[in-house]
Structures are given as C-alpha cells and as structure tokens.
Amino acid sequence: GAVVSQHPSWVICKSGTSVKIECRSLDFQATTMFWYRQFPKQSLMLMATSNEGSKATYEQGVEKDKFLINHASLTLSTLTVTSAHPEDSSFYICSAVGSSYEQYFGPGTRLTVT
C-alpha cells in the first residue's frame, strides 16, 4: 500500500529558530502533497497545497513567508517553519496524493517551540 513518512516525528526548538519537516511518499510518486495543522482535539486545518516543481498554494490566513514549502521531487515535500514562536507549536500532518486522487497521510510531526 501507499506509505507516507514524516521526519522528524517530534521536535523541540527555541523561539526564533527555524524548523524543517520532511514528508516523503515511500512507494509512489506524488505531484501533489498537502500540509495540515491539527490543534489538540480539533480537526485538520489545511495550510497549503504543495505542487512538485511549482510554488505552493496557501490557504487564506496562512503566512507563506512563515511556512515555507518546497516540493523539489516527486517523493519529497518540506515545510519549514521560520522564526518559530510558541504559538506555532502544533501537530503538522502531510498527505500525498496517489492514484485516483486518494490522499495518504503521514504520521504527523509534533512541534514544540519553547
């Protein structure tokens, strides 16, 4: 089956530093990946659509300079949280679109900014 991995699974960083999260499709190619944010006991909030070889499309209210997305290959998208602050602490989930437009989700990355 289609597997999506995320790295790291959790990260703690100091306020003001940047953190990069990787999302990989392990056994299939994905021209499109999505990045979500999930607050405790809440639903997934779509942040952006990551398109291989082109700029990401951000949802309304998501700062593109704050959350940098790079989709340099058909199996890898990265999300960089720049100048992180405590309010950026959250669970970040990616998904990769396989055949039939089905989304396969990664296990998530818990970011804690101190």
Add this chain to the structure above:
Amino acid sequence: AQRVTQPEKLLSVFKGAPVELKCNYSYSGSPELFWYVQYSRQRLQLLLRHISRESIKGFTADLNKGETSFHLKKPFAQEEDSAMYYCALRRKGAQKLVFGQGTRLTINP
C-alpha cells in the same frame, strides 16, 4: 464554499449497540464524500468513500443528497471501533479535502 459539519464532538455507546456518526455538508455542486478514521496514536486513514458503496469493518454510509448528509453507521459496535472519525468532502475532479470537526467515538465494554 464547501463545508462539512459533524454535530457531535463526542459519542459514547455500549459494545454491541448500534452507532451512527452524523455528517452534513453544504456544497452546491456534485460532492464526493469520505469517512476517515484515526485510531489512538495512528495516522489518519481512509475508512470508506461514498462512490464505492462498500462496507468496511461493518461500517456503511449512504449519501443522501436531499438531506445533504453522509452519516456513518454500524449495527453492532465493537470496542476496537473507538477512534476519532472525520467526515470529508471533495469537489469532483479536485484533490483538496474539506474536513469536518471530527467525532470521538468511545465504545464502552
């Protein structure tokens, strides 16, 4: 704009009892509806989609366009059904999903 509403944040039923998780949507076009499940400490995974008309793990869901609903049902709940359930909508031909707020289902022994 598309919207998905799951009116119950929490639902608790006893093992063996029927369970129904409600999902209503608003979308003027032709939607594709899905149910996703997230078991404790696991990733989100697709449970079923309306176009397949399938039964997965005893769960079924019927798209009711008149009532704009896609409720998830199971006649006899099992303890392993305890999880977070999300209803999601997708425009036909699109890739983006719109999720509901989720319902945490707890099956009591």
